[in-house]
Amino acid sequence: MARIYALMQGCASVRPDVVTYGILVNGLCKAGRVGDALRVLDGMSRQDSDIRPDVVTLNTVVDGLCKSGRVQEALAFVEQRMSSVHGCPPNTVTYNCLIDAFCRVGNISMAYELVEKMENEGVPQNIVTLNTIVGGLCRAGRTGAALEFFREKRTVWPEGKGNAVTYSTLVGALLHTNNVGMAMELFHEKMSEGHSPDAIMYFTMISGLTQAGRLEDACSMASSMKEAGFKLDTKAYNILIAGFCRKKRLHEAYELLQEMKEVGLRPDVCTYNTLLSGSCKAGDFAAVDELLGKMIDDGCQPSVITFGTLVHGYCKVGKIDEALRILRSMDESGIHPNNVIYNTLIDFLCKRGDVDLAIELFDEMKEKSVPANVTTFNALLKGLRDKNMPEKAFELMDQMREERCFPDYVTVDVLMEWLPVIGETDRLKRFMQQGEHTASKRIVSDRTSA
DNA sequence: TTAGGGTTAG
Numbered sequence: 001m002a003r004i005y006a007l008m009q010g011c012a013s014v015r016p017d018v019v020t021y022g023i024l025v026n027g028l029c030k031a032g033r034v035g036d037a038l039r040v041l042d043g044m045s046r047q048d049s050d051i052r053p054d055v056v057t058l059n060t061v062v063d064g065l066c067k068s069g070r071v072q073e074a075l076a077f078v079e080q081r082m083s084s085v086h087g088c089p090p091n092t093v094t095y096n097c098l099i100d101a102f103c104r105v106g107n108i109s110m111a112y113e114l115v116e117k118m119e120n121e122g123v124p125q126n127i128v129t130l131n132t133i134v135g136g137l138c139r140a141g142r143t144g145a146a147l148e149f150f151r152e153k154r155t156v157w158p159e160g161k162g163n164a165v166t167y168s169t170l171v172g173a174l175l176h177t178n179n180v181g182m183a184m185e186l187f188h189e190k191m192s193e194g195h196s197p198d199a200i201m202y203f204t205m206i207s208g209l210t211q212a213g214r215l216e217d218a219c220s221m222a223s224s225m226k227e228a229g230f231k232l233d234t235k236a237y238n239i240l241i242a243g244f245c246r247k248k249r250l251h252e253a254y255e256l257l258q259e260m261k262e263v264g265l266r267p268d269v270c271t272y273n274t275l276l277s278g279s280c281k282a283g284d285f286a287a288v289d290e291l292l293g294k295m296i297d298d299g300c301q302p303s304v305i306t307f308g309t310l311v312h313g314y315c316k317v318g319k320i321d322e323a324l325r326i327l328r329s330m331d332e333s334g335i336h337p338n339n340v341i342y343n344t345l346i347d348f349l350c351k352r353g354d355v356d357l358a359i360e361l362f363d364e365m366k367e368k369s370v371p372a373n374v375t376t377f378n379a380l381l382k383g384l385r386d387k388n389m390p391e392k393a394f395e396l397m398d399q400m401r402e403e404r405c406f407p408d409y410v411t412v413d414v415l416m417e418w419l420p421v422i423g424e425t426d427r428l429k430r431f432m433q434q435g436e437h438t439a440s441k442r443i444v445s446d447r448t449s450a
Numbered sequence: 451t452t453a454g455g456g457t458t459a460g
Contacts, residue, residue, distance in 0.1 A: 211456095269458075311459080313459090342460095343460050
């Protein structure tokens with residue numbers, strides 16, 4: 001970028017103008033180089049500069065500051081520099097950038113304050129202002145407040161009627177909070193006004209309805225989408241396939257696999273992993289083997305999740321030896337097992353009472369630099385409790401402290417019902433009172449006061 | 451120059 005700029009400066013017939021600078025500032029901001037963007041702006045603002053930044057250049061910098069997490073600096077820039085230094089008062093876009101940034105850091109009240117400030121200063125709100133607040137409230141889990149805000153502004157603001165963005169944001173949030181009735185109502189409300197849904201709206205509906213367990217509705221939405229001239233993509237099929245697998249409706253899941261192939265879509269590693277997981281959960285290991293064969297024939301490389309799915313599937317039906325065999329086969333495939341896979345094996349081994357082998361795997365994790373996490377320690381501590389092996393447990397508790405692996409409510413549960421019984425209350429207290437373990441101290445005091 | 455969405459293992 002700098003090279004192109006230098007080239008232009010050396011060429012008398014190509015003079016950069018404010019748009020050129022705008023592109024440069026935008027490029028720098030989008031590349032995360034807000035500091036450089038601010039320096040370009042300073043250069044433009046010097047006495048000897050013949051090109052002054054306009055409101056678009058300044059908004060670009062405000063948004064750059066906002067998107068790089070420098071929200072307070074952005075606010076200070078708008079309040080202290082835009083009008084007085086650059087002679088450009090903030091406009092609708094300036095405020096929209098700030099409102100979005102405050103929503104994203106969870107400061108909704110500041111976002112509301114800025115909306116009010118726009119009203120007081122006569123800066124008009126537009127559809128983006130509306131959608132930014134609606135989106136911010138939905139992200140904060142305040143879907144009801146988002147709906148209320150929309151209902152209130154749709155008659156008051158000139159651009160408050162809502163567009164495809166408003167509706168898909170609200171519908172998506174409603175479906176995620178399992179408010180299917182209201183989501184459907186909004187969807188049809190928009191339709192009845194003569195607006196046809198766009199692809200994002202359809203995907204939002206398909207995904208949300210599936211998540212809410214409404215597979216029939218999700219499928220009929222997929223049909224409507226196709227009738228409207230849109231195509232389902234691999235992700236959309238994967239969503240539906242996962243939905244049917246969760247409901248243990250494997251037959252329909254496999255039918256969708258067939259359908260996606262017929263329309264010319266190649267199942268990806270995610271499709272296969274989903275179906276493998278579903279078949280494992282259904283205990284159909286013949287289907288698992290067949291699917292693995294198809295996956296390889298298809299040129300689709302198994303991922304660490306594929307192995308994790310198989311390891312879990314075999315553990316779940318008590319075939320831990322087969323699960324261990326899969327772990328060993330990973331070496332040949334060149335895919336490194338991660339802590340999810342080790343945790344699964346350690347957990348099932350402990351549950352089966354095979355703590356020694358679980359500890360061997362735990363040691364292997366260290367050798368292979370696979371980080372243990374609280375789930376690993378919890379599984380081992382449970383196993384050690386069941387075998388009443390406190391000395392090893394104390395060793396692990398020390399390791400947790402050294403590795404700054406904080407206990408969670410499961411750790412607290414296991415240790416609180418074990419250590420006091422064997423007369424180790426002091427050790428439990430010491431473990432919980434480590435400086436870094438503040439969070440667990442809170443859990444303990446909550447529990448003891450209850 | 452600012453706003454919306456979706457998939458797989460513990």
